[in-house]
Amino acid sequence: MNDQDVLVVGGGVVGLTLAEALTRQEPGLRVTVLEQHGWGSGATGYAGAVDIPYAHTPFHRQLVEAGRQWWTEFEADAPAPGARTALPFAWLVRGPEAAGHLADTLVTPARPVAAPADGAWRLPAGTTALAGEAHVIDPRRLTAALVRRLAARPRVRLVEHRRVTELTPAADGVRAATADGGRWRAERCVLALGPWLPSSPLRSALRPAPGPAGPEADVRTKRVYGLRVALSGPAAVRYGVGSAEDGIFLFPVADGEFAMSVKHDVWDVPPEERPLPADVRARAAAFLDAVVGPGTWAVPRGRVFADTYTPDATPRLLPLSPADGVFAVTGLHGSGVRLAAGLAAHAARAVLAHRRGDLA
Secondary structure (H helix, E strand, O other): OEEEEEEEEOOOHHHHHHHHHHHHHOOOOOEEEEOOOOOOOOHHHHOOEEEOOEOOOHHHHHHHHHHHHHHHHHHHHOOOOOOEEEOOEEEEEOHHHHHHHHHHHEOOOOEEOOOOOOOOOOOOOOOEEEEEOOEEEOHHHHHHHHHHHHHOOOOEEEEOOOOEEEEEEEOOEEEEEEOOOOEEEEEEEEEOOHHHOOOOHHHOOOOOOOOOOOOOOOOEEEEEEEEEEEEOHHHHOOOEEEEOOOOEEEEEOHHHOEEEEEEEEEEOOOOOOOOOOHHHHHHHHHHHHHHOOOOOEEEEEEEEEEEEEOOOOOOEEEEEEHHHOEEEEEOOOOOOOOOHHHHHHHHHHHHHHHHHOOOO
C-alpha cells in the first residue's frame, strides 16, 4: 500500500499545477500524481490558451487574481522560458454598451487603441478596439516545467501510465486501485479529469455531499471549437484579437501557428473529436475576413472538444465526498489552461484547510 497525504488523479496542467501549489504551501506534504497516459496528454495536449484577465463573477475574479499571483511566484522561483509570454491584444467591441460590459468584466483595465500601422489586424466597420493585457500559455512547455519542478521535490511522486480504476472510502481517507494491481491510500484525493469528470466511474463508490455542492448539482460539458489558422503577410505578426460579443478569439501559439476558439452553446456532449460543423467554419471565415482580410488566412485543421462547467458557470472545487476527503477541480471557459493557476491555488488552500479540520 502506497501511503500519501494527497493523491491527485490526472496529470494534465490542472493536476500538475495543483500538486505544485500544494507542495509550495506545505513543503512537507506527501503528494502523488497518477496519470493514465503521459503528462499533459489529455485536453492539455491539444489546448492553445490565451490568458486574458477577465471574469464573469466575483469568485471568477478571485481565481484570475490568484492565478496572477501564482505565476509571479512560479516564475520567480525558476523561469520557464516560453511557458507564458506577454502578448499585445485588442478587444473588438460594437457600441458603448458592449464597451461598458467589457470594462466591468476585465480585471485589468483596457484602453482605446487604433488598428496597428503594420497591418497585423484590421478594425472592422462599426467596431472600436480596446488594448488589454494578455499572455499566451504554451501548455506543453508549462507541463514540462511543472514536471521538472515537482520531480525535484523529495516528497512528490509522479507516476505516468497508471490508470486509476477504483476509489473506495476508508476510515483513514480513501483508497485507490490502479489497472496494474497497485494499491494507494491517501488522506485526501482530488480528481483533475477535465471534461472526463462527468462520466468518470470513479465517482460511483463515493458518498455524495448533500446539497447543491455535491454531485446532485453535477457538472456539465460544453462544446468548444478550436481551429489552427495559418496567416500570411502582415497578419502573421504576433498579435491577439478577440470579440467577447461573438465569442471568438484569435491568437498566436507555438510553432508559428495561430489558434482560434469559437464559442458554441451545445451542452452535455462527450469529450471527443468530431468534424467541424459548416456554420462554425462560416463564423470563423467571416471573422478572419473582417479582421485579417480575405486571402491572408487558411484553416489547416480544427478540433471539437468539450470543457467542464459547474451549473452556475463558476469554476470551483467540488466536494464530491467530503466525508472521504475526495474533491474534484472543474471550471469553465478554457479554465484547464487559462485558469489552471488560480484553480490550483484555490483548491490547494481548500484541501489543506480540510486536512486541518477547517472545512467540513
